[in-house]
Amino acid sequence: MAEAPLPAATVWRYAALGLPLAMPTVAVYVLLPTWYAEAFGLSLSLIGAILLLTRLFDVFTDPLIGLMLDRQSKQNPRRAILVGGLLCAPALLLLVNPPAAQAAPALLFGLLLLYLGWTLIQVPYLAWLPRLHADSLQRNRAAGGREALTLAGLLLSAAFPALSALAGLGLQPGLNLLVTVTLLSGLAALWALWQIPVETVNAGSLSRADLRLLRDNKLALRLLIGWFLNGLANGFPAVLFPLFVSAYLGGDDSDRGLFILLYFGAAVLSLPLWLRLSQRVPRTRLWCLAMLLAILAFAPAPLLDPSLAVAFIPICLVTGAALGADLTLPHVIQAEVADWDRYRFRAARTSLLFACWNMATKLALALSAGLAFTLLGASGFDAESPEPLWLLGLIYALLPCVCKAVAIMLLWRFPLQRRHHRAIRLRLARANLAEPHDETTAAVTADDPDPGRMQRHEN
Numbered sequence: 001m002a003e004a005p006l007p008a009a010t011v012w013r014y015a016a017l018g019l020p021l022a023m024p025t026v027a028v029y030v031l032l033p034t035w036y037a038e039a040f041g042l043s044l045s046l047i048g049a050i051l052l053l054t055r056l057f058d059v060f061t062d063p064l065i066g067l068m069l070d071r072q073s074k075q076n077p078r079r080a081i082l083v084g085g086l087l088c089a090p091a092l093l094l095l096v097n098p099p100a101a102q103a104a105p106a107l108l109f110g111l112l113l114l115y116l117g118w119t120l121i122q123v124p125y126l127a128w129l130p131r132l133h134a135d136s137l138q139r140n141r142a143a144g145g146r147e148a149l150t151l152a153g154l155l156l157s158a159a160f161p162a163l164s165a166l167a168g169l170g171l172q173p174g175l176n177l178l179v180t181v182t183l184l185s186g187l188a189a190l191w192a193l194w195q196i197p198v199e200t201v202n203a204g205s206l207s208r209a210d211l212r213l214l215r216d217n218k219l220a221l222r223l224l225i226g227w228f229l230n231g232l233a234n235g236f237p238a239v240l241f242p243l244f245v246s247a248y249l250g251g252d253d254s255d256r257g258l259f260i261l262l263y264f265g266a267a268v269l270s271l272p273l274w275l276r277l278s279q280r281v282p283r284t285r286l287w288c289l290a291m292l293l294a295i296l297a298f299a300p301a302p303l304l305d306p307s308l309a310v311a312f313i314p315i316c317l318v319t320g321a322a323l324g325a326d327l328t329l330p331h332v333i334q335a336e337v338a339d340w341d342r343y344r345f346r347a348a349r350t351s352l353l354f355a356c357w358n359m360a361t362k363l364a365l366a367l368s369a370g371l372a373f374t375l376l377g378a379s380g381f382d383a384e385s386p387e388p389l390w391l392l393g394l395i396y397a398l399l400p401c402v403c404k405a406v407a408i409m410l411l412w413r414f415p416l417q418r419r420h421h422r423a424i425r426l427r428l429a430r431a432n433l434a435e436p437h438d439e440t441t442a443a444v445t446a447d448d449p450d451p452g453r454m455q456r457h458e459n
Contacts, residue, residue: 006138013192014132015145017081017125020186021118022153024092026260027160027175028114029365032095032107033373034242035171040103048373050108051239055366058115059359065123066355077124078193084120085190087113089183096175119358127354130335134425137279140332144275147327151268156181158260165253217345219416220337220353226411227330228360230291233403234326235368237298240396243376248392250306259316266320267327274325283329284414290325291404293318299401302393333414336421343424371395 033051036042069080091114098106132142157178164174237244245251245259277286297318304311334357338350372395 005135006133006141010132010196011142011145013196014128014142015149016189016192017121017186018146018148018150019153020182020189021121021125022150023157023178023182023185025154026157027178028095028111029238029369030241030260031171031175033239033369036098036103036107039172040098040100042104042107043377044373045377046104047107048370048377050104050111051373052366052370054108054111054115055362055369057112058119059363059366061116061119062123062355062359062362063352065119066127066349066352069124069127069351069355077128078190080120080124081193082190084117084122085186087117087120088186091117092179092182096172096179115362119355122358123351123355126331126334126358127338127351129331130338130350134429139335140275140278140328143331144271144328147324147331148268148271150327151264151271151324153185154264155261155268158257158264165257171253217337217341219340219414220356222410222414223330223333223337224356224360226407227334227357228364229403229407229410230326230330231361231364232368233291233294233400233407234323235365236372236400237396239365239369240372240376240392244301244392244396245312248389248396249304249309249312251309255309259312262313263316263320263323266317267323270321270324271328273321274328278329278332282417283333284411284416287325287329287333288408288412290322290329291408294322295401295404297322298397301397302390333416336416336424339421339424340416343427 033047036047037044065080069077091110094106095110095114098110129139129142133139160174160178164171164177169177241260242256245256249255251259274286274290281289297315301312301315334354338353341349341353375395376391
């Protein structure tokens with residue numbers, strides 16, 4: 001019997017945490033690095049080194065926390081999420097209120113604490129998705145709701161600087177207001193999560209052999225590399241966006257706010273389109289088409305100058321729409337690969353797999369931020385002397401296009417499709433997640449394609 005669809009209330013209770021998780025994102029990734037350079041006089045090279053160091057720390061905590069969660073005797077994601085929230089609150093307050101004479105240490109320790117808290121929230125939160133429902137369409141609904149609220153949080157975050165300026169507040173008071181709203185919405189989201197029934201899962205212990213099998217899961221590795229390359233492509237323009245608008249396009253804070261709102265607004269409005277298209281087009285193929293769309297829109301960006309700044313508006317709209325696909329499609333594909341891992345290798349390591357994908361995101365952001373600021377700093381580029389502009393345009397737009405193109409080539413013929421996932425879920429249910437494969441569960445019918453055949457196509 002088919003499982004009943006997810007109730008709308010459950011979808012939005014699960015999605016609620018996306019709002020407070022996203023609200024500080026624009027401030028931390030986009031505004032803070034430039035603000036620390038402009039307000040406290042930190043060099044771009046120092047900021048790049050701090051961002052790279054803290055992100056590398058963040059990268060290595062992900063698999064450790066994933067292992068810890070998978071080894072818990074009873075997996076309940078809400079406890080780790082609560083601990084993470086308690087770490088994020090003081091970290092955010094420190095980052096937006098650094099001692100002027102100790103700005104660099106405040107940036108360093110604030111980011112370390114924030115990233116640790118974020119990991120404790122994100123890994124169990126993302127790994128919760130496969131447990132919400134067995135059907136990919138229902139998971140897509142939950143992921144779509146989560147990313148809709150995530151983008152709403154990004155829009156609020158992007159609007160805060162402009163709203164603060166209209167209210168006569170400076171950037172720092174606006175950031176403090178943003179942190180306050182984030183903490184209050186975080187409390188409400190935690191309350192919503194506690195209303196979702198959670199069936200605790202007894203986790204098997206992970207052996208060394210289980211960990212070695214991660215290297216053998218070619219589907220997970222292939223998706224991980226593509227996810228990393230796309231994250232790298234998104235990271236370069238995100239961290240350089242304020243500098244590109246001011247130095248390349250001759251814009252000011254109000255222009256930055258407008259472009260950010262257009263970008264994330266297009267992403268929000270595109271979510272229903274990607275959800276509908278995913279019912280007709282294979283998700284990996286659809287994701288590749290979205291990346292191709294972003295390449296076509298983003299490639300002309302280095303040709304702009306202050307007289308052509310208005311042409312940046314359609315670039316923001318099209319790449320923002322492509323971001324909607326980045327936010328909704330890959331997480332469902334990841335959940336399907338996690339099911340494949342359980343079927344193929346009979347291991348309970350969903351949290352570890354999502355931790356690895358989360359780690360790839362953070363490594364991409366670390367490398368993009370560290371490399372971008374380090375390369376610009378080494379060339380003599382800084383906030384006061386924005387030269388050479390050609391290097392800024394190269395890193396901001398052309399490098400992301402190359403990364404996305406490689407990701408497309410890697411994922412275009414991804415073998416795990418919807419019909420394979422249906423067969424995998426059916427066989428997991430028949431085997432009750434524990435019985436070894438036998439001739440019965442390996443039987444192939446016209447309506448139940450053999451997922452084992454994918455093993456020959458993983459490479």
